[in-house]
Amino acid sequence: MKVPPVKGTRDFYPQQMAVRNWIVDGWKAVSLRNGFEEYDGPIFEYLKMFQIKSGDEIAEQLFSLTDRGGRELAIRPEITPTLARMVNQQINSLPRPIKWFSVPRLCRAERPQKGRLREFFQWNIDIIGVDDVLADAEVIFTTVDYLRSIGLKPEDIQVRISSRKLLATFLSDIGIAEKQLDSLYALLDKYKKIPSDTFEKILLEQVSDSATVKKILDFMAVDSLEQMDEIVNVGNDVRDPVIDLKVLFSYLDVMEIREYCVFDPSIVRGLAYYTGVVFEIYDRASELRAIGGGGRYDDLLKQFGGPQITGTGMGMGDCVLEILLEEKGLLDKQLPKRQLDYFVAFAEKSGGGTIFNIVAKLRSKGYKADFSYKYKAGNLAKQLKEASNRNAKNCIIIGEEFMGKNNELVIKDMDSGEQELVEVAKFFAQL
Amino acid sequence: MKVPPVKGTRDFYPQQMAVRNWIVDGWKAVSLRNGFEEYDGPIFEYLKMFQIKSGDEIAEQLFSLTDRGGRELAIRPEITPTLARMVNQQINSLPRPIKWFSVPRLCRAERPQKGRLREFFQWNIDIIGVDDVLADAEVIFTTVDYLRSIGLKPEDIQVRISSRKLLATFLSDIGIAEKQLDSLYALLDKYKKIPSDTFEKILLEQVSDSATVKKILDFMAVDSLEQMDEIVNVGNDVRDPVIDLKVLFSYLDVMEIREYCVFDPSIVRGLAYYTGVVFEIYDRASELRAIGGGGRYDDLLKQFGGPQITGTGMGMGDCVLEILLEEKGLLDKQLPKRQLDYFVAFAEKSGGGTIFNIVAKLRSKGYKADFSYKYKAGNLAKQLKEASNRNAKNCIIIGEEFMGKNNELVIKDMDSGEQELVEVAKFFAQL
Structure with a gap:
């Protein structure tokens, strides 16, 4: 009896396994030299754990199952809920800051397409317990440290950085109600991912006012932090997200990765839980999906039943990365030879x-x-x-x-x- | 909202992750130096793939799921079916012998107990395409090479070796019908695992004749290959399994691991697919479950829709191994320090x-x-x-x-x- 593999999964014959190992070993080595410690959780968790975070495509893409004891489980589509659960479980004994990394195998019931499979590996790094953009800078540095180590140059890739708090402040300024924010984030995240006329049409449906649409489009097109100063008005009682971003860029400068980074207010991140700096890494030609992305989350641990402790992190899958490395001719020549x-x-x-x-x-x-x-x-x-x-x-x-x-x-x-x-x-x- | 982890799974905090990494890295290094190449498959396959092999407890312990396209899938409880599928898919292009290893994450819906969890990691090595007990010897050598490298000595562990063909020949000699064999293997596999009076009672129910029960018990208690010569009569037309075992032991001698190995006709292996040499590794005190085991399978590829090509392999989980290392005080002192x-x-x-x-x-x-x-x-x-x-x-x-x-x-x-x-x-x- 001959059974085929399941669509959207991969068989790793020794040749493909060598590629996967080389990528994963690189992630691990760079995490370790940046002071992160490795953790992992189970491949499945209770289904409800993955339904906690609202505004999330991921919950629709779960491989869920019921075990013989009637428990509703799901294969993990991301490791962040597991991270939150594990940190919360030992919150009183873990020394802070918690600097952890993981390379989980993840499954999502998506339509398989270029750079997107039903099963993949994702590098995750997180710093929990540091309310300072220096931690965001360190996460971005570690990300670039890896990408640079495998031969990707500023002309190949770009880290596009913005701030969810900046966006929230701006949207509030122009009169968007707080309850609209989550669905608006999900839409704004698609700004460069769907045709602009489609985007504008859906945006108009959501905000019901063409003047507001124009304001949002103008905001998304700003290309310098200096200009942003004039657009966003921050009261004296909140930390200014524009200043945060300026400090962040000064750190990236000191860390000598400034040339990889750019301010881009159209970076939103679809997930609901981001609250501060957000970023995504793209190939410069913008021909592929995001290579990775991340940002700061103030409320994540709390949402999972823990205390309010801030964190910041990054995730990068293996599929888009591998396509980019292949295209740039950086894969074959760097793979260790079998000997x-x-x-x-x-x-x-x-x-x-x-x-x-x-x-x-x-x-x-x-x-x-x-x-x-x-x-x-x-x-x-x-x-x-x-x-x-x-x-x-x-x-x-x-x-x-x-x-x-x-x-x-x-x-x-x-x-x-x-x-x-x-x-x-x-x-x-x-x- | 606080969600607990699922029973029978493990959270790998950095300290536990260090143990897992040390074990897995050891498996990988020893596999590579023994000339094996790494492969892996998806975490889930079509459910029916895991139901092909009859006489198997494993099929009852599946975590199965139905995806949104209505496909019946299951999380892999072992990697051997995937190995068979992958080898069959490329049987004409893969150079032989195929010497592959893998360290899959596996899930079984068992009752969690000491040394047995619902999710674990298992080292697998296989040599496909060599119809020579030298390949069985190499699999056993590789297994011992690892166990010896982490400090386990002949006074700590023992590889107990027999032959499924020897047992089949003997059972046929004493008049057991071929259709009874699979269920009898599953029972005989329990010889040292359940109380002897219970074992004898069930055995009597299966063979319905106390003279036959005695013959089987006598066979299981033989402790030398020389003695076996007198018990088992092999016709001239089949390769003598006793000679195969004698040659095997001479290889183990040349490989300088003879002192780790013993002939033990009570080693049967529960799985239906073994056809030649079988072995299990135990702690000398026999206080724990088997650390690992394996054997030769002539028909496995064929059962999965491929040609009749023989193979031999071994599987070893991380749970029992970790308990043994802990008990022997071999874990903490060998773990690389975080630095x-x-x-x-x-x-x-x-x-x-x-x-x-x-x-x-x-x-x-x-x-x-x-x-x-x-x-x-x-x-x-x-x-x-x-x-x-x-x-x-x-x-x-x-x-x-x-x-x-x-x-x-x-x-x-x-x-x-x-x-x-x-x-x-x-x-x-x-x-």
Whole structure:
């Protein structure tokens, strides 16, 4: 019986697995060097956990299930609710700030399309407990630190930054009611993602007033923070989001990633829970979906039954990133080659048992070592070809020098082609 | 709203994540040095894929779900069906032997108990396309290579080895019908897992004849291959499973892991698909469930719609292993410590921007570097304490020597306590 894979999922054959591992290992290494610690949660949680956050497409895209005990569960579509649950559970014992990262496998029941699959991996970094745009700057720095480390330059990608608080202040200034905000955020998030006439039509339906539509469009098109000063009026009692953004950009400057970053008030983020700085990373040509994005959330822990503690974070999936790296020619040349330290070949017609003794010893000493299951044919040329195909650095040849009284192995350097005879005990002593 | 985690799942806080990573990284490293390549499949497959193999407890323990398109899916309870599907899909292009490994996340709707959870990680290695007990030996070697590398000795663990073909031949000899075999395997697999009187009672119900019960019990108690020669009669037309086992043990001897291995005809494996060598790894005290197990399967690919190609493999979960390592005191001392290359501290009251420039530079050069968000208080003692708590090798102190005209950083070696003054440009040039 032949069963196909499920649409929108991926099989990771060794070649694809090498790509995934290279991306994930890069995420992990950069997280660690930026001082983040790794966490993870279960692949499924109670369904209701993913329904807490309102204004969210994600809740419609759940793979939900009922277990035999009648519990309603869902495969995680994102890890942020799990993060909130885990932090809340140990809120009194966790030292702050909490700087955590994770690389969860996530599932969303979306229509599969370019850069969007039903199952994917997502890098998440979060700093919880620091109410300072310095933490937002550190999250953005860590994101760029990774993207730069894999060869992406300011001419390839751009971090577009704005502030949900700036937008909220502006919308309030022009008379938008608070209860309209969540649905408006979801729409404004589509500003550059849907055709402009469609966008304007839907916006007019929502705000019912063409003067307001114009004000919003003007706001979204502003391209400098200085100009924003004149548009948004902040009372004396709130922290000025424009000043926050200016301080943020000064940090990004000191961190030497300013050239990757741009102020862009059209960045909104669809999710309801953002309250401060928000950002998205795009390819400069804007041909692909967002590579990643994030922002500050003041109320997230509280929504999940915990205290009001602020946090800021970023998420980046593997699908769009991989497409971009492929397009830029940055993938193949950076992938680590599969290789062996030693390939052990057998040049005789009988008595091949020693081969396993030598292979086993090499492996136990930590060397990557292998042999051919066809060694019994004693065809040395074929075995050397396999050694070469598998990028073996050295080939150990067990031939008459060994099988006779001398106990000598031929060690062949596969790059230079040079060979030397080494007595077996001496060889292992030298390793 | 506070939602609890689902029973039988685990939250991996950084401390638990470090344990999981150490185990998984060990599995991966040992697989690679033994010449296996990594693969993975999706977390869910069509439900029917997990129902193909009969005689299987696993099918009853599925987390199944129906997606919005009405497809019946299930979270994978094991990866072997996925392996069979993936190999079959590319059977004509994959070079053989196929030596693959994977570390899938698996879910089973079991009653959670010691060493058994609803979600776990399992190391899988398989060699497909080699009809030679040498491949079984290599699978067992790789398993022991890992267990030995983490400090487990022959006095801690034992690989108990038998042959499904040996058992089948014996059962056929004593008159058991072929259609009875699958249910009998499932029962015999419980020989050492349930009380002996219960076992004998159920066995009598299945074979309806106390003479046959005695023969089976005698067979299960044999402790040498030599003795088995007298018990099992193999016709000339089939490969003798006793000889296969003798050859296997001679390979294990050459591979220098013989002392970890023992012949034990009571090893059956519950799964229906095994056809040759079978084995399970136990703690010597037999106080825990099996740490892992595996064996040869001749018909697996065929059952999944592919050709008849033989394979042999092993699976090992993380739960029992972790309990054993904890009990043997092998866990804490082997876990890599969380550490930093540099902690950057600030000893002044103002002008802290430089701290981020230095931290960012260090990170981008690949060093693990961090700072305290409380740097603004300028409390050096507290910052040095944090550096020490985080196992920083060095602490860079930005003080008056830097903020004045000298541009000099204090570099403090946290082990020796020694300090030196280095001009900042020179410091980065030396890195």
